[in-house]
Amino acid sequence: MVVVQRKALTLAERLYLPEVLRGLSLTFRKFFEKPITRQYPEQPLPTDEVTRGQPRLVVKEDGNIACVSCGMCEIACPAYAITIDGGETDRGIEREPKKFEIDMLRCILCGFCEEACPKDAIFMSNELELADYTRAGLVYDLEKLKRPKSALQKRIDYVYRLNDRWRSKQ
Amino acid sequence: MGAFLEDLPLWVQWVAKVAIIFGGLVGTAALMSLAERKVSAWMQFRHGPNRVGPFGLLQPLADGIKFIFKEELIPAGANKFLFRLAPALAAIPSMMTIAVIPIGTIKVGEKEIPFSIAQLDLGIMYMLALGGLSVYGAILGGWASNSKYSLLGGLRASAQMISYELTLILSILVIVALSGSLDLNAIVTAQRENGLWNVFTPFGALAFVLFTIASFAETNRHPFDFAECEPELVGGFHTEYSAMRFALFFLGEYCAMTVMACLNTTLFFGGPSVPLWPEAPWFLGILAFLLKAGFFLFLFIWVRWTLPRFRFDQLMRLGWKVALPIALANLLVVGAWVAFTTPKSS
Ligand code: SF4
Numbered sequence: 001m002v003v004v005q006r007k008a009l010t011l012a013e014r015l016y017l018p019e020v021l022r023g024l025s026l027t028f029r030k031f032f033e034k035p036i037t038r039q040y041p042e043q044p045l046p047t048d049e050v051t052r053g054q055p056r057l058v059v060k061e062d063g064n065i066a067c068v069s070c071g072m073c074e075i076a077c078p079a080y081a082i083t084i085d086g087g088e089t090d091r092g093i094e095r096e097p098k099k100f101e102i103d104m105l106r107c108i109l110c111g112f113c114e115e116a117c118p119k120d121a122i123f124m125s126n127e128l129e130l131a132d133y134t135r136a137g138l139v140y141d142l143e144k145l146k147r148p149k150s151a152l153q154k155r156i157d158y159v160y161r162l163n164d165r166w167r168s169k170q
Numbered sequence: 171m172g173a174f175l176e177d178l179p180l181w182v183q184w185v186a187k188v189a190i191i192f193g194g195l196v197g198t199a200a201l202m203s204l205a206e207r208k209v210s211a212w213m214q215f216r217h218g219p220n221r222v223g224p225f226g227l228l229q230p231l232a233d234g235i236k237f238i239f240k241e242e243l244i245p246a247g248a249n250k251f252l253f254r255l256a257p258a259l260a261a262i263p264s265m266m267t268i269a270v271i272p273i274g275t276i277k278v279g280e281k282e283i284p285f286s287i288a289q290l291d292l293g294i295m296y297m298l299a300l301g302g303l304s305v306y307g308a309i310l311g312g313w314a315s316n317s318k319y320s321l322l323g324g325l326r327a328s329a330q331m332i333s334y335e336l337t338l339i340l341s342i343l344v345i346v347a348l349s350g351s352l353d354l355n356a357i358v359t360a361q362r363e364n365g366l367w368n369v370f371t372p373f374g375a376l377a378f379v380l381f382t383i384a385s386f387a388e389t390n391r392h393p394f395d396f397a398e399c400e401p402e403l404v405g406g407f408h409t410e411y412s413a414m415r416f417a418l419f420f421l422g423e424y425c426a427m428t429v430m431a432c433l434n435t436t437l438f439f440g441g442p443s444v445p446l447w448p449e450a451p452w453f454l455g456i457l458a459f460l461l462k463a464g465f466f467l468f469l470f471i472w473v474r475w476t477l478p479r480f481r482f483d484q485l486m487r488l489g490w491k492v493a494l495p496i497a498l499a500n501l502l503v504v505g506a507w508v509a510f511t512t513p514k515s516s
């Protein structure tokens with residue numbers, strides 16, 4: 001059992017007013033210190049490759065989307081946020097998505113889609129902001145999800161590094 | 171210019187004074203709502219409101235517009251008439267008390283115009299009588315809301331006001347005894363003639379401390395804000411209020427604070443007298459008054475963001491067992507001292 005001994009107060013402390021003055025002087029000194037609040041829209045949070053923001057689709061250097069609409073990410077997604085409708089293409093890979101939607105209101109930014117994708121076609125970007133006037137506006141379609149590979153390069157390299165480490169342990 | 175102003179009829183003078191002083195009071199109250207948030211923010215390493223206008227200076231305006239357009243709710247079972255009346259009862263008396271505060275004198279040409287709405291012989295009585303009325307707003311608001319938190323808040327407000335009103339009046343009486351008048355102008359003049367502000371006299375200093383403590387309790391400010399007491403009573407007597415009526419309660423509170431700050435300045439800090447320079451021009455006097463009152467307004471906020479709230483029994487103990495006896499003893503000693511030192515006139 002813990003017995004907390006009550007500290008006997010000195011006379012000055014019991015008189016209360018000296019302690020009040022001490023408190024006032026403390027708050028007055030703090031008054032002049034620099035605020036530590038981040039002014040959000042002007043000073044956004046710093047992000048780097050570890051930031052797991054919203055998932056985005058990679059557009060390769062030749063202008064084609066890397067996704068082959070295999071549906072792995074759709075199945076991996078624990079929040080059922082991804083909806084894919086596959087179609088055919090004349091390119092060598094033969095398939096590409098006709099419809100690829102991620103419901104950003106459902107997405108929990110877990111990164112499972114990134115892990116599941118066999119074609120390195122979907123990655124977690126550093127985009128964090130999410131706002132719209134309607135729910136429908138937050139269901140992102142292909143056009144809204146496409147990002148050039150260069151924009152996601154840092155994250156791609158990071159994921160490769162992670163996977164390399166995992167492979168070397170085997 | 172001077173001659174033109176001198177020839178103006180008296181009522182123009184009055185209307186102008188009422189407009190300036192009353193507008194100044196409400197403006198100060200509005201600015202206080204901003205200052206409260208700004209100062210609290212700076213003391214906690216934050217920025218405070220800074221989005222509306224430069225440094226957030228237009229924030230009170232934005233708040234006002236928001237309050238006006240918000241939907242107003244009246245709880246079922248509330249006494250509608252009293253519910254609507256209470257905010258006005260809380261706000262109006264505290265605004266009216268500013269009328270007798272002598273802010274200084276304006277010199278136009280040769281004429282001296284006293285810069286206060288009314289120069290009453292019984293200025294202090296007027297202030298105390300009206301100041302005592304403002305508790306009705308809190309009690310009626312609490313009772314009419316038909317809510318237990320509001321009722322408790324209102325009850326606490328009344329208990330607290332009655333307890334501290336005594337200390338407040340007794341410490342004012344010390345000054346009345348020292349300067350021999352109930353007229354605030356005469357109190358200012360007496361301090362100027364003595365060349366010594368009341369706060370620098372031994373009795374005055376004690377009375378000042380008691381008065382300041384009691385004025386915090388009278389205006390329901392921390393550390394005595396039992397009428398509101400957010401953690402226990404949601405919002406106290408104004409729990410059920412919304413929109414503009416809610417804002418009126420706060421307007422009343424800030425007006426009361428402003429008046430208390432002015433009264434403190436007048437009673438203990440020589441009102442509009444400039445320290446060490448008795449012949450200072452009139453506008454410096456007014457500036458000095460505003461600066462002194464401004465300091466006390468800052469003190470209200472400063473203390474609020476420093477001290478934790480008392481417990482209710484501690485509040486009562488402090489009021490009845492500590493502050494009141496000291497105030498009484500102080501008054502007795504001052505009375506005896508004045509009686510023995512003043513030469514008998516008759
Ligand atoms: S797992 Fe990759 S390739 Fe397969 S559908 Fe998803 S994004 Fe496209």
Ligand code: SF4
Binds near residue numbers: 055107
């Ligand atoms: S990050 Fe997670 S929740 Fe979001 S789409 Fe990918 S798998 Fe689904």
